[in-house]
Amino acid sequence: MSSEGSATAAGAGRGEPVRVGLLGHGTVGSAFAKLIEDRAPAIASATGRPVEVSGVLTTSRGKFEEVLAGADVIVELMGGTDTAREYVLAALAAGKPVVTANKQLLAQHGAELFEAAGKAGVQLRFEAAVAGVVPVIRVVQESFGAVEFNKVFGIVNGTTNFILSEMASTGAPYEEVLARAQELGYAEADPTDDVNGADAAAKMAILARLAFHTPVDFDQVKFEGIESVQPDDLAYAKELGLSLKLLGVAERFEDGITVRVFPCFLYPGHPLSPIEGPFNAVMVQAPEITEVTMSGPGAGGIETASAVLGDLVSVISGDAPVHQAKNDLPILSDVESSFYLHLEVADEPGVLAQVAKMLSDSGISVKSVVQKGMGNDARLVMVVHRCSETLFMDAVAQIAELGSLRSSPRFIRVIEEEF
Amino acid sequence: MSSEGSATAAGAGRGEPVRVGLLGHGTVGSAFAKLIEDRAPAIASATGRPVEVSGVLTTSRGKFEEVLAGADVIVELMGGTDTAREYVLAALAAGKPVVTANKQLLAQHGAELFEAAGKAGVQLRFEAAVAGVVPVIRVVQESFGAVEFNKVFGIVNGTTNFILSEMASTGAPYEEVLARAQELGYAEADPTDDVNGADAAAKMAILARLAFHTPVDFDQVKFEGIESVQPDDLAYAKELGLSLKLLGVAERFEDGITVRVFPCFLYPGHPLSPIEGPFNAVMVQAPEITEVTMSGPGAGGIETASAVLGDLVSVISGDAPVHQAKNDLPILSDVESSFYLHLEVADEPGVLAQVAKMLSDSGISVKSVVQKGMGNDARLVMVVHRCSETLFMDAVAQIAELGSLRSSPRFIRVIEEEF
Numbered sequence: 001m002s003s004e005g006s007a008t009a010a011g012a013g014r015g016e017p018v019r020v021g022l023l024g025h026g027t028v029g030s031a032f033a034k035l036i037e038d039r040a041p042a043i044a045s046a047t048g049r050p051v052e053v054s055g056v057l058t059t060s061r062g063k064f065e066e067v068l069a070g071a072d073v074i075v076e077l078m079g080g081t082d083t084a085r086e087y088v089l090a091a092l093a094a095g096k097p098v099v100t101a102n103k104q105l106l107a108q109h110g111a112e113l114f115e116a117a118g119k120a121g122v123q124l125r126f127e128a129a130v131a132g133v134v135p136v137i138r139v140v141q142e143s144f145g146a147v148e149f150n151k152v153f154g155i156v157n158g159t160t161n162f163i164l165s166e167m168a169s170t171g172a173p174y175e176e177v178l179a180r181a182q183e184l185g186y187a188e189a190d191p192t193d194d195v196n197g198a199d200a201a202a203k204m205a206i207l208a209r210l211a212f213h214t215p216v217d218f219d220q221v222k223f224e225g226i227e228s229v230q231p232d233d234l235a236y237a238k239e240l241g242l243s244l245k246l247l248g249v250a251e252r253f254e255d256g257i258t259v260r261v262f263p264c265f266l267y268p269g270h271p272l273s274p275i276e277g278p279f280n281a282v283m284v285q286a287p288e289i290t291e292v293t294m295s296g297p298g299a300g301g302i303e304t305a306s307a308v309l310g311d312l313v314s315v316i317s318g319d320a321p322v323h324q325a326k327n328d329l330p331i332l333s334d335v336e337s338s339f340y341l342h343l344e345v346a347d348e349p350g351v352l353a354q355v356a357k358m359l360s361d362s363g364i365s366v367k368s369v370v371q372k373g374m375g376n377d378a379r380l381v382m383v384v385h386r387c388s389e390t391l392f393m394d395a396v397a398q399i400a401e402l403g404s405l406r407s408s409p410r411f412i413r414v415i416e417e418e419f
Numbered sequence: 420m421s422s423e424g425s426a427t428a429a430g431a432g433r434g435e436p437v438r439v440g441l442l443g444h445g446t447v448g449s450a451f452a453k454l455i456e457d458r459a460p461a462i463a464s465a466t467g468r469p470v471e472v473s474g475v476l477t478t479s480r481g482k483f484e485e486v487l488a489g490a491d492v493i494v495e496l497m498g499g500t501d502t503a504r505e506y507v508l509a510a511l512a513a514g515k516p517v518v519t520a521n522k523q524l525l526a527q528h529g530a531e532l533f534e535a536a537g538k539a540g541v542q543l544r545f546e547a548a549v550a551g552v553v554p555v556i557r558v559v560q561e562s563f564g565a566v567e568f569n570k571v572f573g574i575v576n577g578t579t580n581f582i583l584s585e586m587a588s589t590g591a592p593y594e595e596v597l598a599r600a601q602e603l604g605y606a607e608a609d610p611t612d613d614v615n616g617a618d619a620a621a622k623m624a625i626l627a628r629l630a631f632h633t634p635v636d637f638d639q640v641k642f643e644g645i646e647s648v649q650p651d652d653l654a655y656a657k658e659l660g661l662s663l664k665l666l667g668v669a670e671r672f673e674d675g676i677t678v679r680v681f682p683c684f685l686y687p688g689h690p691l692s693p694i695e696g697p698f699n700a701v702m703v704q705a706p707e708i709t710e711v712t713m714s715g716p717g718a719g720g721i722e723t724a725s726a727v728l729g730d731l732v733s734v735i736s737g738d739a740p741v742h743q744a745k746n747d748l749p750i751l752s753d754v755e756s757s758f759y760l761h762l763e764v765a766d767e768p769g770v771l772a773q774v775a776k777m778l779s780d781s782g783i784s785v786k787s788v789v790q791k792g793m794g795n796d797a798r799l800v801m802v803v804h805r806c807s808e809t810l811f812m813d814a815v816a817q818i819a820e821l822g823s824l825r826s827s828p829r830f831i832r833v834i835e836e837e838f
Binding site for chain 1: 553708715
């Protein structure tokens with residue numbers, strides 16, 4: 001079944017371009033078309049074949065039948081569940097693999113679409129439908145294909161996570177923060193499906209189906225949104241040491257499963273509590289893997305397009321690539337770092353000034369200093385800003401020569417906040 | 420090339436058992452053999468074929484030639500780089516796909532092994548060689564197969580991360596914590612390769628090769644270990660707001676790449692700073708994906724065996740599985756949760772007692788309470804321990820009837836610390 005799929009995707013054979021029929025040319029569709037062009041050499045190198053967009057269907061341009069006939073693979077980025085369903089079923093029936101980012105389509109018509117793909121023996125991939133660029137679909141289906149999960153849960157809607165993070169940090173009310181999210185492009189003009197939990201529910205239906213090998217439809221997921229969260233809930237939460245997230249939770253019990261979406265407080269130390277802003281994160285738990293957490297940007301045109309491209313590359317490759325080194329980049333020796341520098345020195349006047357001058361003469365600037373006396377000696381600990389490692393080592397070698405030093409200098413790299 | 424690989428793995432065809440030749444039967448090898456048995460139905464369901472161990476080679480048992488001849492796939496869990504290299508090359512040359520967890524083998528002989536796999540047109544998979552159960556190899560090679568990474572970095576050695584976490588939280592010196600790690604099984608009797616950074620360097624050589632499509636050998640990776648870290652470095656770090664990690668960093672610059680391993684401070688808020696104990700975490704960065712972080716248990720017999728099994732399932736499937744619902748689990752309605760409960764009440768004596776009694780009568784126990792007056796009214800905010808959601812909703816409905824209530828009760832779920 002699977003090899004037929006790749007045979008179809010491979011079309012006329014290795015070396016020939018793979019023809020991609022693109023349905024939809026909105027934010028994601030156009031980002032995807034541009035990405036395919038920009039990454040053409042990398043795609044050809046990863047799959048062994050060049051890729052070209054052979055046809056585009058928009059509301060004002062193109063005919064579906066023609067786009068389908070001229071394509072080896074269909075990429076559905078038009079959204080909606082009626083026409084999109086019809087086109088995807090037609091593509092599968094014609095033996096063409098499909099890549100889609102359409103979560104409502106999968107959540108509402110998953111059973112039918114998976115059956116059609118199985119019958120035709122072609123791939124249906126949909127990484128971009130859940131958690132943006134975070135590769136949770138592939139990991140659940142492939143890396144952990146034989147794992148029996150206890151629980152799959154996480155933050156799967158970036159809009160609401162942005163709103164909750166902003167409310168917590170600014171104390172501003174929901175309506176005000178929503179308006180700001182819309183200005184910044186993190187929320188749509190009509191944010192209903194995001195803020196009421198429906199978007200997250202669709203994603204959890206898809207995840208639960210894959211994790212538990214059980215049919216789960218969108219209308220079986222109970223969901224609550226964040227519309228009624230008050231600024232003082234967040235203020236009290238701070239007092240109780242909690243952070244608020246909209247969680248999707250799919251869980252397996254002795255007698256069945258639950259799939260739900262609800263706003264929820266997390267204690268600090270929970271792996272999901274540091275996930276702020278428009279990011280997504282998903283955790284999967286099972287005895288043989290303990291727990292694995294994945295996080296990254298939830299959506300955005302280029303990130304979604306990138307997830308779609310990953311699927312397209314897999315459809316074309318049909319199989320895991322056998323790695324072959326293709327570049328031959330030089331391996332560099334000097335790089336820049338920030339450093340922590342620890343010195344034990346005689347507790348006498350002028351040592352700090354001396355060290356600071358040696359650093360500054362080398363063009364190295366000090367970010368923070370802690371000095372502590374202990375009898376006749378003192379410890380001088382500082383963090384310096386990013387500089388050439390060679391330059392820093394040379395400066396430390398000079399400092400090591402100072403008569404006031406009680407032991408060899410110690411240093412450790414520091415990853416700067418901006419990172 | 421790829422379809423030949425799956426054809427070979429498929430051996431005598433669908434339905435027939437896939438015969439696995441197992442090289443090595445130590446901690447990971449025996450955990451893997453047991454996992455294959457325990458997960459037999461899930462494997463058969465994911466791949467369409469049952470899997471059986473057809474032969475085992477240990478130092479005292481079995482002949483390699485016989486194990487190879489009787490197997491469709493070779494799983495190499497013997498370790499070492501001499502005999503393991505010879506056997507893996509022989510298996511690939513015989514057209515048999517290989518799954519291995521052997522990081523030094525890949526890091527030192529990667530070029531030769533990848534070439535052999537490419538020539539034979541069979542899969543060589545090695546997810547378990549890097550970051551344990553964290554599926555970083557698959558994600559870098561497949562999800563992001565056409566992505567040009569800027570940087571791939573992380574905590575790829577669980578032993579050292581455990582030691583550094585313990586040193587930071589207890590203030591104990593390196594030698595003492597290392598001894599404790601050995602007792603707990605987080606460090607081997609001879610911990611040299613872990614604590615001096617060599618283990619992490621081997622993993623970074625593999626990751627850098629895949630991320631940058633450039634040949635990187637183990638001896639090209641500069642590495643430093645954690646042997647010389649002093650308790651007072653960690654004490655000062657705390658003062659400066661930093662946490663210490665052993666990082667592996669592979670980075671791309673205009674003119675080449677660097678691959679290094681070194682102990683390093685992170686500012687709070689860095690996605691890797693909350694990774695504590697024997698966990699691993701890897702971040703990948705590129706313009707089209709911003710950054711994706713993955714974390715999970717770094718090693719352990721069962722986790723490594725599980726990563727090996729994921730690879731085996733992929734080798735047998737040859738291709739992405741077309742999802743088909745196989746279970747038909749009931750979807751439950753009532754579950755247990757902990758809750759935050761927010762009440763606006765008249766500021767008169769006895770209200771807290773009244774509410775507490777109603778909860779306790781329902782068998783719900785209170786974990787923490789904050790009460791604040793405001794004029795004639797007060798806000799009563801509490802967190803209750805895990806209880807049936809139905810029970811809690813009923814209790815809240817009763818509380819809502821109280822005459823002293825100024826507005827409808829509000830509640831939000833809380834994920835408990837133990838989670």
